[in-house]
Amino acid sequence: MYSHDVLVLGAGLAGMRAALEAARSGANVAMLSKVYPVRSHSNAAQGGINAALTDRGDDWHEHAYDTVKGSDFLGDQDAIEVMCREAGQELINLEHMGVIFNRDDEGRLGTRAFGGQRRARTFFVADITGQAILHVMYEQILKYNVRVYDEWYATTLITDHGRCGGVVAMEMRTGEVHAIRAKAVILATGGLGRVFEPSTNALICTGDGMSLAYRAGAPLMDMEMVQYHPTTLKGSGVLLSEGARGEGAYLINSRGERFMERYAPNMMELASRDVVSRAEITEINEGNDIDGCVLLDCRHLGRAKIMERLMYIHEVAMDLVGVDITKDPVPIRPGVHYQMGGIKTDVDGRCWDPSGGWKGVEGLFAAGETACVSVHGGNRLGANSLLDTVIFGRRSAEAAMDYASANNHLEFSEDNWVGGEKATMQALLDNSGGDLVAKVRLDMATAMDEGLGVYRTEEGMQRALDAVRGMKDRFKNVIVQDKGKAFNTNLIFALELGCMLDCAEAIAVGGIDRKESRGAHSRLDYAARDDENWMKHILLYQGPGDQVTKEYVPIVITQWQPEERKY
Numbered sequence: 001m002y003s004h005d006v007l008v009l010g011a012g013l014a015g016m017r018a019a020l021e022a023a024r025s026g027a028n029v030a031m032l033s034k035v036y037p038v039r040s041h042s043n044a045a046q047g048g049i050n051a052a053l054t055d056r057g058d059d060w061h062e063h064a065y066d067t068v069k070g071s072d073f074l075g076d077q078d079a080i081e082v083m084c085r086e087a088g089q090e091l092i093n094l095e096h097m098g099v100i101f102n103r104d105d106e107g108r109l110g111t112r113a114f115g116g117q118r119r120a121r122t123f124f125v126a127d128i129t130g131q132a133i134l135h136v137m138y139e140q141i142l143k144y145n146v147r148v149y150d151e152w153y154a155t156t157l158i159t160d161h162g163r164c165g166g167v168v169a170m171e172m173r174t175g176e177v178h179a180i181r182a183k184a185v186i187l188a189t190g191g192l193g194r195v196f197e198p199s200t201n202a203l204i205c206t207g208d209g210m211s212l213a214y215r216a217g218a219p220l221m222d223m224e225m226v227q228y229h230p231t232t233l234k235g236s237g238v239l240l241s242e243g244a245r246g247e248g249a250y251l252i253n254s255r256g257e258r259f260m261e262r263y264a265p266n267m268m269e270l271a272s273r274d275v276v277s278r279a280e281i282t283e284i285n286e287g288n289d290i291d292g293c294v295l296l297d298c299r300h301l302g303r304a305k306i307m308e309r310l311m312y313i314h315e316v317a318m319d320l321v322g323v324d325i326t327k328d329p330v331p332i333r334p335g336v337h338y339q340m341g342g343i344k345t346d347v348d349g350r351c352w353d354p355s356g357g358w359k360g361v362e363g364l365f366a367a368g369e370t371a372c373v374s375v376h377g378g379n380r381l382g383a384n385s386l387l388d389t390v391i392f393g394r395r396s397a398e399a400a401m402d403y404a405s406a407n408n409h410l411e412f413s414e415d416n417w418v419g420g421e422k423a424t425m426q427a428l429l430d431n432s433g434g435d436l437v438a439k440v441r442l443d444m445a446t447a448m449d450e451g452l453g454v455y456r457t458e459e460g461m462q463r464a465l466d467a468v469r470g471m472k473d474r475f476k477n478v479i480v481q482d483k484g485k486a487f488n489t490n491l492i493f494a495l496e497l498g499c500m501l502d503c504a505e506a507i508a509v510g511g512i513d514r515k516e517s518r519g520a521h522s523r524l525d526y527a528a529r530d531d532e533n534w535m536k537h538i539l540l541y542q543g544p545g546d547q548v549t550k551e552y553v554p555i556v557i558t559q560w561q562p563e564e565r566k567y
């Protein structure tokens with residue numbers, strides 16, 4: 001059996017940062033990914049990464065306050081303090097590894113403004129920041145000889161009495177199923193954006209890690225907090241980075257008005273994402289739209305700046321909607337972008353609480369978009385996600401190594417675990433007479449779009465939940481047409497669909513439960529934030545049976561009491 005001290009599931013920025021930290025200390029570490037590592041979704045990150053550097057008069061307390069306010073006071077302030085305090089050092093680490101950040105006119109690391117922040121503290125590589133960091137990080141992974149299982153698909157966590165001791169995974173090239181033993185497992189499996197359509201996320205963002213942890217007994221937290229990004233391209237939903245507004249682009253409606261004046265007179269287009277997305281939907285609903293969209297206007301930035309700093313979105317707008325952003329405004333609307341909720345962890349990535357405040361799975365850690373530490377609360381600030389991946393990727397590796405050195409491998413029967421997974425897969429392959437995977441997937445996404453959009457109501461969310469539960473039944477008979485072993489992507493899509501349905505159900509259950517409007521969760525039937533009753537996180541556990549069990553934990557407040565949120 002394959003065996004490691006620390007096994008990292010996921011090779012995006014969170015996974016690579018975790019694997020690198022573990023490898024540097026000499027641990028026997030492996031990283032497993034369903035796609036070739038540099039094709040992980042972190043590759044798509046465009047605008048940048050936040051850090052408050054003191055040499056330009058910034059201060060991590062200010063970054064932390066902006067993050068707390070951005071989160072609509074749902075973020076845990078102890079975790080936010082950790083992230084913002086450690087950001088500067090981590091940024092310098094990235095630069096020393098070889099990330100070539102853009103420079104300012106004086107030759108120092110350059111910054112651009114991002115939404116919801118009073119200072120320009122976003123460091124960037126043009127509009128390909130994720131790609132630049134991911135490639136540099138992968139060089140380090142190769143340098144430290146991390147064992148990489150690439151194009152392996154993890155299907156289940158091996159657990160016994162609430163402890164995780166490895167995973168079962170399919171080698172996609174051969175279709176063989178293996179158990180991999182590890183003293184500590186770190187989930188860095190990314191987001192779930194494809195539960196909705198369209199989405200800015202890649203097809204691989206199917207919430208697998210959240211579902212795996214949930215099935216193994218770990219709680220999912222604040223799943224109702226799904227971020228709609230204000231500038232996604234008409235039709236395809238492809239992202240046009242907030243970096244464009246950071247560089248000074250405007251939002252205009254069909255009358256040519258910069259409508260953000262009415263919604264956020266101080267921060268205008270750079271108010272936080274939930275605020276801007278709601279403003280756009282209000283404009284669209286009031287008829288100030290063009291074909292269901294408003295417009296992003298970059299023309300006044302000038303061709304030189306656009307081609308230097310926004311060349312990727314220039315290309316995307318040209319290729320996908322035929323608009324040259326140096327000459328014309330481009331049609332955009334809010335689209336699903338990021339999951340603030342996820343697997344509940346402490347500030348060291350632990351998916352269980354050693355002091356017993358909440359339950360979970362021992363030996364299991366999580367970092368990045370799959371986790372909920374919670375540093376984003378009800379609304380993530382742009383460029384805080386890449387920061388989250390590297391800070392909590394590193395911290396989870398440190399804690400996982402401590403755990404691995406203090407504990408032996410879990411004993412389990414390889415035959416039983418592998419045999420069980422093979423039987424589950426065979427049952428899917430043997431199905432006949434059910435729906436195609438793509439049909440159920442589209443029905444799920446449609447139900448979620450309709451019920452859990454920018455504005456929500458009890459009836460709409462209940463309708464989506466009922467529909468998703470119906471799809472969970474249909475999923476049992478879903479048809480996998482490809483019966484082969486090598487690269488059976490049809491089977492993988494089916495397994496991913498099972499994960500997405502778990503996530504969709506959790507999003508709707510959390511949404512119905514939270515009877516207030518906070519951050520991205522905006523209810524027409526409970527339009528106000530309710531600090532008296534809802535300064536708490538919602539934890540969801542699977543079971544017993546098909547039920548979802550709820551638990552509440554208070555928000556951690558260190559220095560910033562809730563206040564009215566204006567931009």
Ligand SMILES: Cc1cc2nc3c(=O)[nH]c(=O)nc-3n(C[C@H](O)[C@H](O)[C@H](O)COP(=O)(O)OP(=O)(O)OC[C@H]3O[C@@H](n4cnc5c(N)ncnc54)[C@H](O)[C@@H]3O)c2cc1C
Pocket residue numbers: 009010011012013014015032033034035037040041042043044045046047048049129130152153154155188189190191200201202204205208209239337338367368369370382383384385386387389
């Ligand atoms: C278009 C776009 C632009 C963005 N721009 C920015 C930005 O400028 N700044 C910012 O801060 N944030 C940005 N974000 C958000 C940010 O990119 C992501 O939140 C972050 O990169 C997630 O990193 P991650 O390491 O958690 O996951 P990912 O990079 O998504 O990696 C997940 C990994 O898990 C693996 N995996 C998943 N399931 C399985 C399985 N079952 N078996 C095996 N492997 C599995 C995948 O193969 C992959 O390697 C952007 C997001 C999008 C969509």
